[in-house]
Amino acid sequence: MKLLEVEGLTKRFGGVVALKGVSFSIREGEIVGLIGPNGAGKTTLARVILKLLSPDSGRILFEDEDITHLKPWEVVKRGICGTFQIPKPIKALPIISSVMAAALSKYGFKGSKIEEVERKALKALELVGLSYFARAYPFMLTYADLKRLEIARALATEPKLLILDEPFAGLTLTEIQELSEAIKALCRGSSRRMSIIVIEHKLSELMRIVDRVIVLNFGEVIADGKPEEVVKDKRVIEAYLGGEEV
Amino acid sequence: MIIALIMPYLLPLHITRTFTITFIYAILALSWNIASGYAGQLNLGVAFMFGIGGYTSAITSATFGFPVWFSIVIGSLLGMISGIIPGLISLRLQRSYLGLATLALPMILSAIIVNALPREIAGGMEGILAPPLLGVRDIVLEYYVALVSLLLSSIFVWRIASSKMGLFFQIIREDEDVAKASGINTHLYKVLAFLLTGLLAGFSGSLYVHVVRTVSPVVTSFLISFLPIIWCAIGGAGTVYGPIIGTILLDVPTSLARGYIGAFAEYVPYALLLLVVFIPRGEFGVGRLLVLRLKGIKLEHMR
Numbered sequence: 095m096k097l098l099e100v101e102g103l104t105k106r107f108g109g110v111v112a113l114k115g116v117s118f119s120i121r122e123g124e125i126v127g128l129i130g131p132n133g134a135g136k137t138t139l140a141r142v143i144l145k146l147l148s149p150d151s152g153r154i155l156f157e158d159e160d161i162t163h164l165k166p167w168e169v170v171k172r173g174i175c176g177t178f179q180i181p182k183p184i185k186a187l188p189i190i191s192s193v194m195a196a197a198l199s200k201y202g203f204k205g206s207k208i209e210e211v212e213r214k215a216l217k218a219l220e221l222v223g224l225s226y227f228a229r230a231y232p233f234m235l236t237y238a239d240l241k242r243l244e245i246a247r248a249l250a251t252e253p254k255l256l257i258l259d260e261p262f263a264g265l266t267l268t269e270i271q272e273l274s275e276a277i278k279a280l281c282r283g284s285s286r287r288m289s290i291i292v293i294e295h296k297l298s299e300l301m302r303i304v305d306r307v308i309v310l311n312f313g314e315v316i317a318d319g320k321p322e323e324v325v326k327d328k329r330v331i332e333a334y335l336g337g338e339e340v
Numbered sequence: 341m342i343i344a345l346i347m348p349y350l351l352p353l354h355i356t357r358t359f360t361i362t363f364i365y366a367i368l369a370l371s372w373n374i375a376s377g378y379a380g381q382l383n384l385g386v387a388f389m390f391g392i393g394g395y396t397s398a399i400t401s402a403t404f405g406f407p408v409w410f411s412i413v414i415g416s417l418l419g420m421i422s423g424i425i426p427g428l429i430s431l432r433l434q435r436s437y438l439g440l441a442t443l444a445l446p447m448i449l450s451a452i453i454v455n456a457l458p459r460e461i462a463g464g465m466e467g468i469l470a471p472p473l474l475g476v477r478d479i480v481l482e483y484y485v486a487l488v489s490l491l492l493s494s495i496f497v498w499r500i501a502s503s504k505m506g507l508f509f510q511i512i513r514e515d516e517d518v519a520k521a522s523g524i525n526t527h528l529y530k531v532l533a534f535l536l537t538g539l540l541a542g543f544s545g546s547l548y549v550h551v552v553r554t555v556s557p558v559v560t561s562f563l564i565s566f567l568p569i570i571w572c573a574i575g576g577a578g579t580v581y582g583p584i585i586g587t588i589l590l591d592v593p594t595s596l597a598r599g600y601i602g603a604f605a606e607y608v609p610y611a612l613l614l615l616v617v618f619i620p621r622g623e624f625g626v627g628r629l630l631v632l633r634l635k636g637i638k639l640e641h642m643r
Binding site (some may be wrong): 120144146165166167169170175176178184185186187192194196198199200247248250251261293 | 521524
């Protein structure tokens with residue numbers, strides 16, 4: 095079943111066309127890699143789906159509902175949540191507080207029991223391996239842990255679709271391997287089948303965890319398919335290596 | 341706390357009265373602290389809500405003859421409603437632009453009071469007399485009313501701060517994008533923050549006019565807007581005790597000094613205004629510094 099469907103999404107920044115009629119779909123329980131060279135429009139696409147940016151034209155359907163004109167927090171309530179490329183921790187609060195806020199926002203004005211929310215936040219931190227640091231402040235964490243914190247914050251909103259923006263950027267090889275194991279476990283392990291979009295340009299690690307790859311170049315989808323097919327695609331090689339015959 | 345309770349019996353009446361006013365100002369500082377200290381929305385026009393509360397309370401009690409307690413309730417409620425205006429502005433403008441827009445609000449209010457409202461009701465430039473807080477003039481009793489009001493207000497702010505709403509406010513202050521991505525309805529909570537600020541500022545304005553027993557466009561002056569910011573900066577914005585500590589620490593000496601150095605004391609706050617430039621969010625707040633020191637956290641890390 096299709097979870098997310100994007101149709102003809104276009105986004106302009108002044109004269110720059112960041113997205114040119116992007117269309118693709120995500121099925122339930124799938125891990126999809128979204129790759130492309132610098133400036134291809136990957137992050138813009140993520141921000142448009144999360145509604146942090148409004149598209150100029152096109153439609154976004156989530157579970158057959160048109161979410162193109164919703165506010166960002168409404169999109170989160172429907173079950174789409176994402177992380178930021180550069181971690182944005184809430185420095186003034188212990189890390190559990192920011193995760194709890196994300197868990198709380200699901201509920202209405204009255205909300206549920208605080209203990210239950212805290213349990214959910216702890217579970218989200220546990221999933222990414224940070225429960226030990228729950229009471230710590232962000233400055234006590236390493237960069238890799240801050241990236242995990244981003245994921246925990248997103249997980250606390252109990253998303254059906256998780257969008258990870260460059261989760262591996264700036265990490266060492268070991269940290270990348272640990273994190274990709276954690277991401278894999280997230281999708282396979284959870285009782286609900288969660289779909290994940292991973293935006294990356296570190297291909298080697300990505301190819302091992304994804305089911306499908308979508309390649310963007312200059313705001314257009316140039317390939318969509320299994321990882322092993324996509325890496326052989328002529329247009330993809332061209333985009334990555336710069337048009338020369340290889 | 342005990343000191344505050346027995347103080348009127350130890351000090352001369354004029355100092356007791358200084359403290360009464362200081363406590364009312366502390367409520368104003370607490371109110372500014374909600375939208376700006378917790379939710380991080382720069383508000384340079386808290387005198388707008390203070391003035392609306394004060395004028396409403398004075399007019400309802402003096403002109404329409406309602407009991408004082410009732411007009412204070414009306415004043416606070418109208419103060420709260422007036423919070424909608426800066427609240428809605430905060431959805432469109434951010435940081436210093438929001439500050440500039442809110443700065444204009446008290447000026448507009450004072451222009452309306454002086455020019456648009458009939459003189460028999462609002463009194464124009466001279467203002468009108470407001471009936472005393474307790475029907476009769478009693479400095480010691482007024483002191484206790486102010487003290488209790490301050491206590492109730494700080495409990496109110498403390499409840500907000502430790503609630504879900506307080507947490508959301510702080511996340512909106514730290515990073516609005518993160519707040520949105522965490523599923524927080526930033527529009528709703530920003531307006532709410534200003535409504536709560538308006539409620540307390542209106543309450544403080546209402547108390548103020550009944551204690552000084554007069555209201556004039558002075559209540560919409562720059563000082564009323566800026567002093568709470570300075571008090572919060574000194575005491576520590578984004579905490580409950582900070583604004584109270586800051587107000588007592590600064591306002592009592594300035595008010596008392598007025599007796600010795602005369603009108604020159606009026607310039608002291610302007611000098612202190614410079615502090616705001618360097619510590620806009622009260623990072624060096626006395627109270628906050630102490631708490632962090634107790635937790636063993638260095639200040640640099642919190643930036």
